[in-house]
Amino acid sequence: MTETIAATVQPGASDDVGEARSLTQDAWRSLRKNKIFWFSVLLIGLFVLMAIWPSLFTNKDPGFGDISNVRERPSSAHWFGTDTQGYDIYARTIYGARASIIVGIMASLTTLLLGGLIGVLSGFYGGWFDALLSRVTDIFYAIPLLLGGILFMASFPNGPNSSYFLVVAKVVLVLSIFGWPTIARLMRSSVLQVKPNEYVLAARALGASPWRIIRSHILPNALAPAIVVATINLGVFIVAEATLSFLGIGLTPPAISWGVAISDALSAIRTYPHVLFFPSLFLSLAVLAFILLGDAVRDAFDPKSR
Amino acid sequence: MGKYIVRRLLQMIPVVLGATFIIFAMVFALPGDPTAGKCGERPCSPEYVAKFREEHNLNDPLPVQYGKYLGKFVQGDLGTNYYGIPVKEDLAKRYTITGRLALMAIAFEAVIGILAGVLAGVRKGRFIDNLVTVSTLFVISIPVFVIGVFMQYLFGIKWGIFPATVPSLEASTYSLILPAFVLGSLSIAYVARLTRTNLVENLRADYVRTAVAKGLTKKRAVGVHTLRNSLIPVVTFIGADFGGLLGGAIVTERIFNIQGVGGYIWKGINSRDGVAVVSTVTVLVIVYLLVNLLVDLLYGVLDPRISHD
Numbered sequence: 001m002t003e004t005i006a007a008t009v010q011p012g013a014s015d016d017v018g019e020a021r022s023l024t025q026d027a028w029r030s031l032r033k034n035k036i037f038w039f040s041v042l043l044i045g046l047f048v049l050m051a052i053w054p055s056l057f058t059n060k061d062p063g064f065g066d067i068s069n070v071r072e073r074p075s076s077a078h079w080f081g082t083d084t085q086g087y088d089i090y091a092r093t094i095y096g097a098r099a100s101i102i103v104g105i106m107a108s109l110t111t112l113l114l115g116g117l118i119g120v121l122s123g124f125y126g127g128w129f130d131a132l133l134s135r136v137t138d139i140f141y142a143i144p145l146l147l148g149g150i151l152f153m154a155s156f157p158n159g160p161n162s163s164y165f166l167v168v169a170k171v172v173l174v175l176s177i178f179g180w181p182t183i184a185r186l187m188r189s190s191v192l193q194v195k196p197n198e199y200v201l202a203a204r205a206l207g208a209s210p211w212r213i214i215r216s217h218i219l220p221n222a223l224a225p226a227i228v229v230a231t232i233n234l235g236v237f238i239v240a241e242a243t244l245s246f247l248g249i250g251l252t253p254p255a256i257s258w259g260v261a262i263s264d265a266l267s268a269i270r271t272y273p274h275v276l277f278f279p280s281l282f283l284s285l286a287v288l289a290f291i292l293l294g295d296a297v298r299d300a301f302d303p304k305s306r
Numbered sequence: 307m308g309k310y311i312v313r314r315l316l317q318m319i320p321v322v323l324g325a326t327f328i329i330f331a332m333v334f335a336l337p338g339d340p341t342a343g344k345c346g347e348r349p350c351s352p353e354y355v356a357k358f359r360e361e362h363n364l365n366d367p368l369p370v371q372y373g374k375y376l377g378k379f380v381q382g383d384l385g386t387n388y389y390g391i392p393v394k395e396d397l398a399k400r401y402t403i404t405g406r407l408a409l410m411a412i413a414f415e416a417v418i419g420i421l422a423g424v425l426a427g428v429r430k431g432r433f434i435d436n437l438v439t440v441s442t443l444f445v446i447s448i449p450v451f452v453i454g455v456f457m458q459y460l461f462g463i464k465w466g467i468f469p470a471t472v473p474s475l476e477a478s479t480y481s482l483i484l485p486a487f488v489l490g491s492l493s494i495a496y497v498a499r500l501t502r503t504n505l506v507e508n509l510r511a512d513y514v515r516t517a518v519a520k521g522l523t524k525k526r527a528v529g530v531h532t533l534r535n536s537l538i539p540v541v542t543f544i545g546a547d548f549g550g551l552l553g554g555a556i557v558t559e560r561i562f563n564i565q566g567v568g569g570y571i572w573k574g575i576n577s578r579d580g581v582a583v584v585s586t587v588t589v590l591v592i593v594y595l596l597v598n599l600l601v602d603l604l605y606g607v608l609d610p611r612i613s614h615d
Contacts, residue, residue: 135317139324142591144553147571148328151583154575155335239449243557246451247572259449266455270463280452288447 023224027300037296043289050097060091062256071272080278084264092261093278099257100238100286102168107175107237112230115180119187119226124195124214134188141181145240148178153249167255171244175237182233183226190222197221224301231294235287242283258283307606311599318595323376326588330372333580375584387574387582396570397586399475404559404566407482408551411490415544419494420537423501427536428528430506438502442495450554454488454561471563489558493547500543504536538608545601549594 031037050057066086074081080089122133152174158167194200195218203213244250245259246266253260258279265276350358359365366374378385386392426438445453461484462470468484508514509532517527556568563569567586574582 135320136324138317138321139328142321142325142549142595143328143587144549144594146550146553146556147587147590150553150556150571151329151332151575151587155332235447242449243451246449247557247560262449262452266451269455269459276452280448283449284447288443291443291446 022220023301024220027224027297031296031300034296034300036292037300040289040292040296043285044293047097047101047286047289050094051101052098054095054098057094058088058091060088062087062091062095063254064088071268071275074274081274083261083275084268089261089275089278092256093258093282095256096258096261096279097282097286099168099251099255100241100259100283103171103175103241104234104238104286104290106172107179108230108234110172110176111180111183111233112226114176115183116187116223116226118180119184120191120214120218120222122184123188123191123222124210124218130188133184137181137184137188140178141185143178145175145178145236146243149174149240149244150247150249152177153244157249158252162252164255167251171241171250175240179233179237183229186229187222187226190225191218194218194221224297228294228298228301231297232291235290235294238283238287238290258286311603314599314602318592318599321595322588322592325591326376326379326584327372329587329591330375330584331368333583334368334371336575336578336580375581379585379588385581385585387579389579393582393585396582397567397589400565400567400570401589403475403477403482403564404552404555404568406479407486407489407555407558407564407566408548410479410482410486411493411551412544412548414487414490415493415497415547419497420501420540422494422498423540424505424528424533426498427502427505427509428524435502438498442498445491445495450488450492451557451561453491454485454558457484457488458561473563473565475565477564485558485562485564488561489551489554492554493544493551496543496547497540500540501536504539505532508532508536534608538605541601541604541608545598545604548597549590552590552594 054062064087066082069082069086071084072082080093083089083092118133118137122130122137153170156170158170200213200217203217208217241250241257242259242262245252245257246263248263251257251260261279262276262283265272265279269276364371375385383394387396422438422442426435429435458470461467469481472481472485505528509528511532514527514532517531518524522531552567555566556572558564559566559568560572567590571583571586573579574586
C-alpha cells in the first residue's frame with residue numbers, strides 16, 4: 001500500500017505537488033536562484049583564497065620597503081603604487097586579507113558558539129538558571145564593543161616582539177568577549193519561541209533526554225536568526241579590528257592588515273589619496289560581501305519576505 | 307508601571323556592579339606606572355611614590371580597591387584623577403559636549419534614517435528604493451573613521467563649509483553638525499534599512515488593507531497606521547545603539563579633536579589614569595542602561611497592546 005502511493009507520487013510529479021521539504025532545503029532552493037548570494041559567495045571565496053594563499057595573487061614581498069620609492073602613483077611596476085614606507089600597496093593589500101578574514105571568521109565563530117550555548121541553556125532551562133545567565137549577558141552587553149575593545153587592548157598592549165599569532169588572537173579574544181551577548185539574547189528568544197511547540201512536548205513525553213531535544217528539535221528550528229546575525233557580525237568585527245588598528249592598539253606592525261594600512265594612509269589623505277583608497281576598497285568589499293550574504297540567507301529563511 | 311520600573315531598576319544593580327568590576331579589572335591591568343613622568347626628567351622620589359600609591363589605594367589587592375572605590379561611588383564621589391582634579395568636575399564639562407554630539411547624531415538617525423526608510427519602503431522596487439538600499443550598503447561597509455577623515459578633508463579643509471576641528475568646550479551647534487553626522491552615519495544607514503524592512507512587511511498586513519479599503523489616503527494609511535507599528539524595532543535599535551554611539555564617540559572625537567567623554571577616556575587610558583577611566587565608563591554604562599529602560603517604556607506608548615503591569 002505505502003509502496004504504491006510512493007510509486008505514484010514520486011516520479012516527475014514532485015515539482016508540481018511540492019515534495020516535503022525542510023526549511024533548510026527550502027531556503028537553499030531560494031538561495032540558489034539569488035544572484036546577490038552568488039556574488040557575495042564569489043567575493044568571500046576570493047578573499048578567503050587571498051588569506052590562505054596570497055602568493056597566488058602576487059609575487060612581491062609585502063615586507064620589502066623601498067625607501068627611495070615612497071608614495072608612488074600606480075604604475076605597471078606597482079599596480080596600486082607604493083605607500084609611505086615604500087611598500088608595494090598591491091602586495092600589502094593582498095597579504096592584509098589574512099588578518100581581517102581570520103579576525104572576522106574566528107570572532108564570529110566564537111561568538112556564535114559561546115553566545116549560542118548560553119542562549120540555548122538559559123532559554124531551555126529557564127528559572128533561576130536563566131535569570132543568572134541573563135544577568136551575566138546583560139553585564140557584557142552593557143559595555144559597548146568598541147569601548148571594551150579599546151580598554152582591553154590598552155591594558156594588554158602588543159609588545160614589539162609579539163608574534164603574529166598572539167597579536168591576532170588577542171583581537172579575536174576581545175571581540176569575542178564583548179560580542180557574544182547579542183547572539184545569546186537572540187538565541188534565547190528564539191529558543192523560547194520554539195520550546196512551547198507540540199513536537200517539543202511530544203519528544204519530552206516520549207522520554208527524550210534534554211540533550212536530544214535540544215539537538216534534534218530546538219537547535220534546527222532556532223539557529224537560523226543567530227547564523228544570519230553571526231554572518232553580518234563578521235563584517236562588523238572586521239570593521240572593529242580596523243578601528244582598533246586605526247587607534248593604534250589593534251593589530252600593530254609588523255602585522256599586515258587593511259586596518260593598519262588605512263591608519264597609516266590617513267595622514268596623507270590630502271596629498272596621496274591612492275595610498276588610502278586601495279586598502280579601504282578591499283576592506284569595504286569584504287564587509288559588503290558578508291553583509292550581502294547575511295541578508296540573502298535571512299531572506300531565504302524568512303518566508304514572510306517572499 | 308511603577309512596579310515594572312522598580313523591578314528594572316533593581317535588575318540594573320547587579321549589571322552595573324558586574325560591568326564596573328570588569329572595567330575596573332581591565333584598568334587595574336593597565337601596564338605602566340602612573341607616577342612615571344610626573345616629576346619631569348628625573349624619577350620621582352620614593353616618598354612621593356609611596357604617598358601617591360597610598361592615596362589612590364594602589365597597594366591593595368584588586369577586590370579591596372574595587373570595594374573602596376565603590377564605597378565612594380555610591381556616595382556620589384567619583385574620586386579625583388591622578389592630577390588631583392575631581393573627576394566629577396571634569397566629567398560635567400565633557401558630558402555636555404558629548405551629550406550634544408550624541409543627541410544630534412540621534413536626531414540625524416531619526417530624521418534622515420526614518421525618512422529614507424519610509425521613502426524606500428513606500429516605493430518598493432522603484433528607483434528611490436534602490437538608491438537608498440545601495441547608499442546604505444555603501445555607508446555600512448566603509449569604516450566610520452574613513453568616512454570621518456574623508457568628510458573632514460572634504461567639508462572642513464577643501465571646501466571649508468564646516469570647521470575641520472572643534473577643540474572648544476563651548477562649541478556652536480553649527481560646528482558640531484559634521485562630527486555628529488559622521489558619528490551617526492552608520493546608524494542612519496541601519497535605521498533606514500530597518501524602517502524599510504518593517505514598513506514593507508507591515509504594508510501587507512490586513513489592517514492596512516482595511517484602512518485603504520475604507521478609503522483612507524495612502525498618506526494616512528502609511529503615516530498613521532503602518533508607521534507607528536513599524537517604528538517599534540527602530541526605536542529599540544536607536545536605544546541599543548546609544549551605547550555604540552558613546553563608544554564611537556572615542557573615534558569621532560579623536561578625528562575632530564573634540565574634548566568630550568571619548569577624548570577623556572582616551573587620555574585617561576594613555577596617562578594610566580585609572581580612576582578617571584573607570585568613573586567615566588561607569589557613568590556611561592548607567593546612562594546606557596537608563597536609556598534602554600526608557601526605550602522599553604516607550605514601547606507602551608507606540609503599541610498600546612504592550613503593557614508593563
